[in-house]
Amino acid sequence: MRLKNIFVGIKEDIKQLESVLTTDDKSNGVISICGMGGLGKTTLATKIYNGEAVQRCFKYRAWVCVSQQFQPKTIFRRLLKQLLPNESEEQDKDTLVRKFYQVQRDRKCLLVLDDVWEVDHWNCLRRAFPIAEADSKVLLTTRNQNIASRGYVHNLKCLDEDEGCELLQKIAFPNNYSQDSYTEIKLLEEYGREIVKKCGYLPLPISVIGGTLHHEKASIEWKNVCRNLDSCLENDKGVNQILDLSYNVLPYNLKLCLLYLACFKEDEEIDIEKLYLLWMGRGESLRDVAERYLFELANRCMVEVEIDKLPLYNRFKSCRLHDMIPDFCLSKGKKEGFLETLNVKNTIRLPNYIYKMRHLRYLFLGFLHESVGGEKLKLEGLNEVEMITGFNSLVDDITHLLKLPKLRVFEGRIFYEESLSMIVDHILNHQEQFRDVQLNIDMGVNMDSEDGSTLLKRLVMCHSLHYLSIAYCRVSKLPTYEVQLYQNVIELQLVDTRIEEDAIKILEKLPMLRVLGLRRNPYMGREMWRVEKGAMPNLSNLVIAKCSKLKMIPDGLEFINTLKTLIIIMSEEFVKRVGVVDGEEGEDYHKIKHIPFIDIYYYD
Numbered sequence: 001m002r003l004k005n006i007f008v009g010i011k012e013d014i015k016q017l018e019s020v021l022t023t024d025d026k027s028n029g030v031i032s033i034c035g036m037g038g039l040g041k042t043t044l045a046t047k048i049y050n051g052e053a054v055q056r057c058f059k060y061r062a063w064v065c066v067s068q069q070f071q072p073k074t075i076f077r078r079l080l081k082q083l084l085p086n087e088s089e090e091q092d093k094d095t096l097v098r099k100f101y102q103v104q105r106d107r108k109c110l111l112v113l114d115d116v117w118e119v120d121h122w123n124c125l126r127r128a129f130p131i132a133e134a135d136s137k138v139l140l141t142t143r144n145q146n147i148a149s150r151g152y153v154h155n156l157k158c159l160d161e162d163e164g165c166e167l168l169q170k171i172a173f174p175n176n177y178s179q180d181s182y183t184e185i186k187l188l189e190e191y192g193r194e195i196v197k198k199c200g201y202l203p204l205p206i207s208v209i210g211g212t213l214h215h216e217k218a219s220i221e222w223k224n225v226c227r228n229l230d231s232c233l234e235n236d237k238g239v240n241q242i243l244d245l246s247y248n249v250l251p252y253n254l255k256l257c258l259l260y261l262a263c264f265k266e267d268e269e270i271d272i273e274k275l276y277l278l279w280m281g282r283g284e285s286l287r288d289v290a291e292r293y294l295f296e297l298a299n300r301c302m303v304e305v306e307i308d309k310l311p312l313y314n315r316f317k318s319c320r321l322h323d324m325i326p327d328f329c330l331s332k333g334k335k336e337g338f339l340e341t342l343n344v345k346n347t348i349r350l351p352n353y354i355y356k357m358r359h360l361r362y363l364f365l366g367f368l369h370e371s372v373g374g375e376k377l378k379l380e381g382l383n384e385v386e387m388i389t390g391f392n393s394l395v396d397d398i399t400h401l402l403k404l405p406k407l408r409v410f411e412g413r414i415f416y417e418e419s420l421s422m423i424v425d426h427i428l429n430h431q432e433q434f435r436d437v438q439l440n441i442d443m444g445v446n447m448d449s450e451d452g453s454t455l456l457k458r459l460v461m462c463h464s465l466h467y468l469s470i471a472y473c474r475v476s477k478l479p480t481y482e483v484q485l486y487q488n489v490i491e492l493q494l495v496d497t498r499i500e501e502d503a504i505k506i507l508e509k510l511p512m513l514r515v516l517g518l519r520r521n522p523y524m525g526r527e528m529w530r531v532e533k534g535a536m537p538n539l540s541n542l543v544i545a546k547c548s549k550l551k552m553i554p555d556g557l558e559f560i561n562t563l564k565t566l567i568i569i570m571s572e573e574f575v576k577r578v579g580v581v582d583g584e585e586g587e588d589y590h591k592i593k594h595i596p597f598i599d600i601y602y603y604d
């Protein structure tokens with residue numbers, strides 16, 4: 001399986017680069033790792049970034065993937081966030097850049113810019129780095145020789161034959177193969193050498209082919225692969241050809257799963273939960289299937305997975321794609337007529353002609369989009385659309401939404417009862433159609449009345465509802481838990497809902513709840529909250545923020561052993577009780593000390 005920890009070679013590269021990075025020499029303020037896609041630049045940079053030498057030398061480090069969709073502001077924001085995690089987020093670009101520059105002068109930082117594509121991109125970014133003025137350094141990886149022309153350049157080389165064979169073998173036969181007959185092994189080795197050569201000694205294609213041949217001991221199969229591989233000349237087209245080969249031998253459903261990955265960005269850390277939802281929709285048994293699919297794709301080296309160290313719920317923690325996979329999936333999907341994707345997440349003003357794209361299957365809208373001309377965005381006639389994210393009932397035509405026959409994944413923000421009621425009715429009447437519904441109910445929906453609570457009850461009857469956020473709406477009471485309600489709600493966020501009843505009693509029972517956010521007085525009245533044994537059996541993330549009525553961490557929280565993350569933003573008093581000051585544990589500390597990741601802040 002393609003786990004992150006199979007490495008061959010690169011020891012010398014690491015040594016050299018570590019030495020350049022940790023030597024104070026201002027003429028080497030920018031260090032580039034250069035070479036074609038799939039050569040192992042990101043892998044090498046990661047090793048160095050996480051290595052002891054660099055960690056010792058640079059206390060402040062930040063990593064960002066620049067990639068083709070170049071957005072300077074996002075890049076600076078991400079980098080700064082890692083250097084100064086407590087800094088507030090909203091800032092205009094100039095302030096950001098100024099701060100960013102300043103930090104690098106004041107402190108010794110290492111900034112990694114992974115996969116810089118264009119000279120222009122680098123020219124645009126470099127002004128924000130005080131190169132030659134500070135002890136900070138920049139490590140960048142690129143395919144573009146012209147970017148790497150200044151500063152210290154490390155041209156990464158291909159693997160040599162032995163390293164290539166070692167990699168192929170480690171991936172194809174993770175558990176060795178020594179018990180087999182001698183002649184057979186010799187044959188495999190022979191074909192293996194041929195394959196490595198045809199892969200141009202590049203780690204990416206070698207991994208992918210190794211994955212295709214996973215556990216395959218019949219030399220005839222090796223021979224076939226070998227024959228089908230036209231020599232992979234040293235360009236990206238060759239790598240694509242190899243991806244193609246591996247793609248063609250995938251079983252049909254794995255093909256589909258893989259093509260869905262076109263929705264994600266290269267190098268983005270993909271949330272496993274999101275991925276499973278996208279593939280499968282609801283249902284525990286289907287979840288297992290999704291997990292197996294991911295396992296299969298990882299075995300074939302089409303994705304890279306990280307195993308969860310606390311495998312209580314998930315076998316995998318996260319998953320990542322190589323740079324070339326999303327593009328490959330997109331072009332493949334188009335060719336095969338599987339998918340048409342429109343990703344306008346970063347476009348704010350949209351021309352109102354999306355509805356003409358009749359083959360559209362996936363539509364990703366940005367959080368803040370609006371339509372040019374102010375008319376509601378038309379969606380009518382998008383008969384192939386299966387997935388819409390970023391819908392906004394103030395901007396997009398909700399009546400059109402209700403006419404999309406294939407829509408099965410929906411994420412949107414709904415204002416006003418009328419819209420909410422329309423959408424809830426629609427989903428309830430088409431339960432079989434919808435796989436995954438994620439709703440943000442926002443201002444203007446009044447659930448204080450009799451009608452309001454009926455509406456809410458109907459909403460939580462939807463099987464496909466996985467995520468629900470209610471923010472800045474009055475809710476007098478949550479529907480009481482019954483078997484048919486809240487069946488698949490995985491995440492619930494309540495913000496300023498001021499529920500009058502005892503909300504916790506209900507929340508405790510939700511069978512699938514994994515993430516719970518309670519912010520700004522989600523409920524009133526109750527000062528104490530006791531967690532009973534067996535309550536919230538799946539909870540893994542909990543946020544408690546500005547709940548002024550809550551005086552302390554609930555008793556019994558220590559029973560929820562599935563909890564992995566706890567974030568607290570509460571009064572100083574509250575916070576004092578949970579922290580450890582000068583080795584002295586606060587009186588509530590024992591309730592949370594079993595949680596692996598805890599973040600605590602207080603507010604005035």
Ligand SMILES: Nc1ncnc2c1ncn2[C@@H]1O[C@H](COP(=O)(O)OP(=O)(O)O)[C@@H](O)[C@H]1O
Nearest residue numbers: 006007008010037038039040041042043203204
């Ligand atoms: N030295 C190596 N040993 C084993 N596998 C490697 C090595 N270098 C790269 N790989 C694998 O090859 C693939 C491509 O590597 P990556 O670093 O993403 O390439 P690049 O950033 O140059 O495009 C990844 O799956 C990675 O795990």
Ligand SMILES: [Mg+2]
Nearest residue numbers: 041042115323
């Ligand atoms: Mg890379």
